[in-house]
Amino acid sequence: MSESVPGCTEVDVLTDVVVVGFGCAGGAAALEARAAGASVVVLERASGAGGSSAQSGGELYLGGGTAVQEALGFEDDAANMLAFLRAALGPHPDEEKLRLYCDGSVEHFDWFRGLGIEFEKSLYDAPSWMPPTTDGLMWLGENAWPYDELARPVPRGHRPATGGFGGWLVMDRLVAACASAGVVTATDTRAVSLVVESGRVVGVRARRFGEDVTYRARRGVVVTTGGFADNPEMLAAHAPDLLGHGVVSDGGDDGSGIVMAQAVGAAVRRMSVVEVAYTALPALACRGMLVNARGERFINEDVYPGLYSHAALHEPGPCWVVVDAQALEEVGEADLWGTVPSYAAETIEELEADLGMPRGALAHTLAGYNAGAADGGDPVFHKSPRWTRVLTGPFAAIDPRIGFHNPTHRAAPGATGFAGFTLGGLHTTVDGSVLSLGGAPIPGLYAAGRASSGMHGQGYISGTSLGDGTFFGRRAGRAAAQSR
Template identity: 70%
Template sequence: MSPAGAGAGAGAGAGGTGRARTSRPVTPVPASTVEHYDAVTDVLVVGYGCAGAAAAYEAATAGAGVLVLERAGGPGGSSAQSGGELYLGGGTPVQHACGFEDSADEMYAYLAAALGPHADEEKLRLYCDGSTEHFQWFVDRGLTFEPTLWDQPTWMPTTKDGLMWLGENAWPYNEIARPAPRGHRCATDAFGGWLVMEKLVAAAEAAGATTHADTLATALVVDDDTGRVVGVRARRHGRELTYRARRAVVLTTGGFADNEEMLADHAPHLIGHGKVSDGLDDGSGIRMACALGAATRRMATVEIALTALPAMVTRGMLVNAHGQRFINEDVYPGLFSVAAVLTQPAPYWVIIDEEGYESIPEKDRWGVLPLHVTGTLAELEAELRMPAGALESTVTAYNTYAARGQDPFFHKDPRWLRPLKGPFAAVDPRAGFHQGGRPSAGAGTGAAGFTLGGLHTTVDGAVLDVSGEPVPGLYAAGRAAAGIHGEGYISGTSLGDGTFFGRRAGKAAAGGA
């Protein structure tokens, strides 16, 4: 949300929804009213997730004095809590070690389709062309990658494999670009965001960046005559502070998944669902910039993750409340999640038979158990309150073609096609992972997500106003900005484009343009 009268880029107060506003004010502070600066630096970075760390490192390496403000007790943010996947390709050493050839053009073709429609072609082209160099940048910062492949659909491998598929080998993408796995994972079991942040923060600090933690930025300081952003007003432990930036301010404050007002105004699809964040993605950086007339892009675009286990979904099927399939289940799981939540009647069910369930290694089941198990499809339909004959019709058609190794409806890869036979089971995503088969008291919808839209920026991170002109002295990167995404998402493209364009923003900010 942005305050009323903040300009067309704000979007949130215009038109009047009749709701009371509870977000704190973000009114710009005229520099003429500032009597004292508590600290002065060249580049002021606001927010210390992956984009902030990358910006701080590059700005400091370029010779600028860098100070990072972080509202939490230390760096990390939502980046540290992420899976840690980095979407990289074009022929990295890990890809070569696993026997895959790749190119920037093939990577671009896949991402343009999977992140589309309407992916940002200029940013995406730069990202793909610079992907192998960006991989080496991570290696130079101390990250290591095992030269091995996790070869099955999953949200997160339970191993240290350095490479994973993220839907590149699923239809229709395998016909758009030559399939090559591009999900790069640093050498740690399961979730690795913490390790990515540990290395990036260490690099930024070694380069000379300093940090003020527990410091909440509340408004931008603006020169009265030129309109240039020259600092930030902040608050720490109840004390008001003002920071001066001689060259530029870089906003890397994250998205707005945790701001219910902004969600209602821009991305209502996430209302009522869980949030994938550290709890502090309140859109504050976006709002502060919009208060200066900054423009935004793609504010309605979201990523959604359904707690449906890909290992089960691929061996069976994903159906809506009417017992109907709606997508090939071997796509990147975020894509089947978005297709479910945004286009299909809930609840959603994973239908699997005993053979399919037992074929999943126990550790890869993540503790997920079916709540409903029946001998016949008619019994399962009744338990799930589906229209009589609906699920039976779906499974009959599926089995007929699966016996021939075909899926003419949705083109699931033959690797996963096999006729399903009783007993049958239904897994409820609302039960979550590691919770057995039954939704707990107060369980949610089985879906969680985050926002992808943000400030409109150039490829070097300069924030643009509603006239398309740069706001002097202001840059943004990460989820505070609109990055490479159109209406789709693939894991690793947040840490990937956040650091890639964070680096560019840090370099440009150090130049003081």
């Protein structure tokens, strides 16, 4: 690692552990470090805690036999959870982190309960980005092909008991717990660089209200500043798949913590890995066909919607959700998210022409789809029989580029329908130690959350970001507190 970063000549604040960034990972790290007996200061450049975590849906991917799962009659264990996540987060997830996460999932659920986060003992039993209910459990592709053949299908999407987006509630309880535990938070404080002495990270230089402030950490610094979706230069260098698309963030995911650690010799990992979300409504997609610009299906529409989002990203676009009148009538208004058809036609041939598809292409796709549905299945993509039936006119097509709750019902110029965030970051051990380019831990430096490369390989499932951010944030905070 670099030895050239100057040490502390003046110390404004002395503490045991400094955490940089107060999202879910930072809050978890701070709380765990405090529980281990360390004094803790959290630096947050915004005027309040929360970050992108507070703006998230709040889903937590937990399993292995949680109280909610058991109350609803679902039998689960760590091995079954691991079998699903190994495939869903793959290829090439971090096996050691993944196994630890699955083994510790029930305890982690109980930790959230200890923060005062409640989960209703009810199931939302349909594909969704985020159910319009307060149900405490939801499916996230565990019961869709091919995952239903790789692991016993069990729902694991745990949702805090609040309507709509629940990330604010997770952060509200985490912030309150940190304050109660005696964690000190310095808001409006932007970390600028790490301080290194004799090869060890011993502090952080920051700016606060136009003044330079140095925070000395006797035991360790934990970087939890989020990913780099808001940094076009870093995206161009590492994750160009997100360029030109929307961003899922609070506007502050600029990779600053990653760059700050790289300046002292830190290694990064899986920087090209991203998650994308496509505004193709799961409630409609599962009841119809998701097709590309050539009128072809390319995936089973009842999968976790992030999976068909990744697939659609690499298809010739634009893509369309094609349904019939019955499908539209089956979906309640709350689950439509303000979605309305862009085109409607009595026959599939008319709809095909409206969409500018090759003549006969969409009609051929529908004929094959309906032939399978008439026999009770989907022989090409294996969509569940629950969602597979013969589609009959009139037909409608929904344009995902328009987005949800768009009062104009028209796509904005340049809109793609995709938005995403990054999953790569600093290379860490299971206890959050940041590794150098040579593979050795950098003394005194830890990271968690989207500033680090967590348990994900190439895949993602909702709830695994808040889940692994808090789980490995806790481990990083504990390790930093115990460092000498």
